[in-house]
Amino acid sequence: MLGWPPMKCPxxxxxxxxxxxGIYHSGKETAPTAEALMRSRYAAFAKNQMQYLRDTTDPQSLGDIDDEANQEWAERAKFLKLEIVNAEEKANKGIVEFKAFYSVDDEDYVHHEVSTFRKQAGEWFFKSGKVKEEKKK
Ligand SMILES: [Zn+2]
Incomplete structure (x- = not known):
C-alpha cells in the first residue's frame, strides 16, 4: 500500500x-438522492468546487450563503471524513443529518448539521442547514 490513494472520492x-x-461535479449527471447530493457537496468543499456548491443550492436560499466564508473554509480546512447520521426523503423533501470531520491548523473539528433538501424538476437542491452543537469530549 502506498498510503492514501489520491483519487478516492473525499x-x-x-x-x-x-x-x-466527480460525475456530479462535472455536470454529467445530477445527484439522484438527497444523500448523494449531500455527499457530493461535502466532496465539493474538499475539492474547493465553489461553483458546484452554488449550482446545487436552491436559488431562493442563495442570498443566505456566504460565498467568501465558504471558500475561505474550503481553502483552510482539511476535510477528513463525512459521516451520514440519518437520511430520509419524502416526496420532494429530503433531510440529511451528517457530521463533517475536518481540521484547521492541526485542530480537529466536527461540523454536525441537519440539512434540508428540495427536489425541483427532478433535481435535488440544498435548501437550508441547521447546525447542531457538538458535546464537548
Ligand atoms: Zn463521492
Missing part, C-alpha cells in the same frame, strides 16, 4: 472520485 464512498461525486 465523500468516503471508497469509490474513485471520477466514478463517484
Amino acid at each position: 465523500c468516503g464512498s471508497e469509490k474513485n472520485y471520477s466514478e463517484c461525486c
Whole structure:
C-alpha cells in the first residue's frame, strides 16, 4: 500500500472520485438522492468546487450563503471524513443529518448539521442547514 490513494472520492464512498461525486461535479449527471447530493457537496468543499456548491443550492436560499466564508473554509480546512447520521426523503423533501470531520491548523473539528433538501424538476437542491452543537469530549 502506498498510503492514501489520491483519487478516492473525499465523500468516503471508497469509490474513485471520477466514478463517484466527480460525475456530479462535472455536470454529467445530477445527484439522484438527497444523500448523494449531500455527499457530493461535502466532496465539493474538499475539492474547493465553489461553483458546484452554488449550482446545487436552491436559488431562493442563495442570498443566505456566504460565498467568501465558504471558500475561505474550503481553502483552510482539511476535510477528513463525512459521516451520514440519518437520511430520509419524502416526496420532494429530503433531510440529511451528517457530521463533517475536518481540521484547521492541526485542530480537529466536527461540523454536525441537519440539512434540508428540495427536489425541483427532478433535481435535488440544498435548501437550508441547521447546525447542531457538538458535546464537548
Ligand atoms: Zn463521492
